[in-house]
Amino acid sequence: MAFGDSIVAGHKYTAASFVNFVAEKEGMTVLQKNAVNGATIMDANYSGGRILTQIQNTGNSTPDYVIFDGGTNDAEYLTKHTDVQIGDATSTDEATFAGSFRATIQKLKEKYDGYHFTWPSPDIYNPFSLLNALERKKIDNYWFGSGTPTYLVEMLRKFHVLPSQLGGSMQAMAADFDAPTEKMEGIVPLLYQSGYFTIKDYNKLAELYTLDIPNGEIRIGLMRSLLPSYLAHNTLKGNTTIARMYLAIAGGDMDGALRLLQEFLSTVPYCDNTNYEGHYQQLFYIIFSLFGMYVDVEVRPDISRRPRFVRAVKGGDRW
Numbered sequence: 001m002a003f004g005d006s007i008v009a010g011h012k013y014t015a016a017s018f019v020n021f022v023a024e025k026e027g028m029t030v031l032q033k034n035a036v037n038g039a040t041i042m043d044a045n046y047s048g049g050r051i052l053t054q055i056q057n058t059g060n061s062t063p064d065y066v067i068f069d070g071g072t073n074d075a076e077y078l079t080k081h082t083d084v085q086i087g088d089a090t091s092t093d094e095a096t097f098a099g100s101f102r103a104t105i106q107k108l109k110e111k112y113d114g115y116h117f118t119w120p121s122p123d124i125y126n127p128f129s130l131l132n133a134l135e136r137k138k139i140d141n142y143w144f145g146s147g148t149p150t151y152l153v154e155m156l157r158k159f160h161v162l163p164s165q166l167g168g169s170m171q172a173m174a175a176d177f178d179a180p181t182e183k184m185e186g187i188v189p190l191l192y193q194s195g196y197f198t199i200k201d202y203n204k205l206a207e208l209y210t211l212d213i214p215n216g217e218i219r220i221g222l223m224r225s226l227l228p229s230y231l232a233h234n235t236l237k238g239n240t241t242i243a244r245m246y247l248a249i250a251g252g253d254m255d256g257a258l259r260l261l262q263e264f265l266s267t268v269p270y271c272d273n274t275n276y277e278g279h280y281q282q283l284f285y286i287i288f289s290l291f292g293m294y295v296d297v298e299v300r301p302d303i304s305r306r307p308r309f310v311r312a313v314k315g316g317d318r319w
Helices: 018-025 051-056 072-078 097-112 127-136 150-157 162-168 190-191 216-226 233-251 254-265 276-291
Strands: 002-005 068-070 170-174 196-202 210-212 294-297 312-315
Touching: 002 051, 051 127, 051 150, 051 233, 097 127, 097 216, 150 190, 150 216, 150 233, 216 276, 233 254, 233 276, 254 276
Parallel strands: 002 068
Antiparallel strands: 170 210, 196 210, 294 312
């Protein structure tokens, strides 16, 4: 499978570009050439469109080899538009060439990357979510959309696991998580083997693994699945209010966000479970996690008493 511009497409003689000769020489009987004359990496509004679009339109293909070539038309565009910058290699500004290239990769990485099944190991993407994102040209929570984690929620209740205990990393020996789930004495084996947790680090001396949520898709989806437990039958109103709160905070309207928070708390049904501080602490934890935040609870201050509060830290590309 080949992507790129006219160098891959063959310009005016598409039947004999260099990839056709490579395929013939190497005995490749099937060649899918997606390259288009005039294609660019950045959004230059050229006749061939973006090479990213070629990749997105391939669907669930599994080629043996991939050929990628591009940048020639981008170079021409940059010489004609001297106000456009090539950009720094670390930039995510899509107005630049480097930023446009990096921003696409970074967004996919934050959403779907991060799995490790041994250590050391390169990051592994969630193939189901990644292929759906490329095919539909939209980043979304595809893995959680394929089913409802009812059994997981039931097991979390059984083992009395709080949302804040899921949001942070935990350490465990291999026998603690790589074990049959039917004999498990805690939630960790189920979290690991079902893909909600993955290996993030390993201490060889102590044979101790660090486990955590792999990526933003799992973090947001997991917290969203736990929300109904705290809102009973008012989940729809709660989801809507959280979205409006996020927009208010992103727009700098903190007063409006606080008013919406009061509205949100009114959706919490009064019951025995709500008659203690910890219930609302976990509720706040879920709210800020759904904003794309990394949240700490019960952070110990430098005083003898420990007040109950939540500290939220920016995470991902949400806020």
